[in-house]
Amino acid sequence: MRDQGLESVVRYLDEDGDGKVSAAELRRRLGKVGGEILLKEAETAIKALDSDGDGLLSLEDLVGLMERVGEEEKLEDLREAFKMYDPEGVGFITPKSLKRMLSNLGESKSIEECKLMIDRFDLNGDGVLSFEEFRIMME
Secondary structure, eight states, rough: OOOHHHHHHHHHHOTTTTSSSEEEEHHHHHHHTOOOOOOHHHHHHHHHOOOOSSSSEEHHHHHHHHHHHHHHHHHHHHHHEEEHHOOOOSEEEEEHHHHHHHHHHTOOOOOHHHHHHHHHHTOOOOOOOOOHHHHHHHH
């Protein structure tokens, strides 16, 4: 499903109506709304977002950007949550750190129960959860 807001942005930026935004169009349109950028900066921005290598920005490029931004935000949120379970910053969640965090949340679990919880998502069998295992668990 296409995002109508992004379609509006592309339509606004696309002066010649070809469905794509050139660096010159980007520069002129941003200038009209007070966002002065140099042509070189506009070219660099488009090059970074251009998925098909045509030197132009399309709706699909903007949708891709928004999806990547959303994924990056989600990953950062997961990193913050992981830090709560790994307050020492050792890089993994132990049964003891899980028990402590659950206790802070008002949920009382034994070390054995915490080991069982970790075992469900401990893909490499080392008895602790790495960030990657935590990420998979949270999905």
